[in-house]
Amino acid sequence: MRTLVTAPTDDRVWSDSSLSWLVRPGAEVIEERSGGSRIGASDVAAVRATCDLFAAGGDARGAQQALGQAVRLFEKRLPEDDPQWIRYFDDSELASELSHTFGDLRCGNDVIASARQYLASGGGSVRTTFFVIMKLAGGHLDLGEVEEACRTVRQALDLGSQLRSARCAEYVREFRSRATEFVGNAAYRDLAEGAVGHRLWGY
Structure with missing residues (x-):
């Protein structure tokens, strides 16, 4: 194992x-x-x-x-x-749980490792996968990897277009709040502009 x-x-x-x-x-x-x-x-x-x-x-x-x-x-x-x-x-569920705990602790490398392990396993429900991808984005943000964080959020938003969940919107709000220091970054500007009108981005 x-x-x-x-x-x-x-x-x-x-x-x-x-x-x-x-x-x-x-x-x-x-x-x-x-x-x-x-x-x-x-x-x-x-x-x-x-x-x-x-x-x-x-x-x-x-x-x-x-x-x-x-x-x-x-x-x-x-x-x-x-x-x-x-x-x-199972392995996948534990990896998902770890990505959340490490995310709460702002342990970027550990968030990324556990989130990637979850995704490599094939993941679970669409909703859980959305949460883990958003935690993955936060992990990149912890490390100052703004471009990768924004790319990951785009992936989550694409997946989240089929979800109707206040909790999903809360994950996006959390990311936006944490990313305020990067509003001048070109990658973040592109993300924000492209997300205009997305239900979860403007929830």
């Missing part, structure tokens, strides 16, 4: 996070309970969900450590033992 991210190994990260007690004990209990052999996707999802708590608190190191725990559990899971309701949580 391919590894989606490199799991952090520095346990000292935990001492720096006020939320560490939520994640490390939880992951350890899961592994102890299962003997390391009967871990399911629901266990992975439960640990990964705590990453959002770290991200919301601006704790990048804690979030990355939690992601590492989730990935390690993911690699030990037995998909055939998962109940039907959680079987959607």
Whole structure:
């Protein structure tokens, strides 16, 4: 099974996070309970969900450590033992989740890596793919790659023309808000001019 991210190994990260007690004990209990052999996707999802708590608190190191725990559990899971309701949580779904968490943390390289992994897998629904492509655009923006960010947003807008979702529009608004410092950039001007009239751009 391919590894989606490199799991952090520095346990000292935990001492720096006020939320560490939520994640490390939880992951350890899961592994102890299962003997390391009967871990399911629901266990992975439960640990990964705590990453959002770290991200919301601006704790990048804690979030990355939690992601590492989730990935390690993911690699030990037995998909055939998962109940039907959680079987959607596969490599592609985890990559999508990672792109969102890394996006919230403004970790550009990690956003790009996880988003590309999701897209290379064939992706999921059109709506989820739209979200991931917008996160990919944000990752390029994090790195100052304005032209690539704008090209990626065009791809998302083309895909989003078939979507009617307030959340999709929110992702576009977030990008526009973050890109205000680049309004004088030729690539951004071209994007803005070309997007005039697009339902999601002007939502």
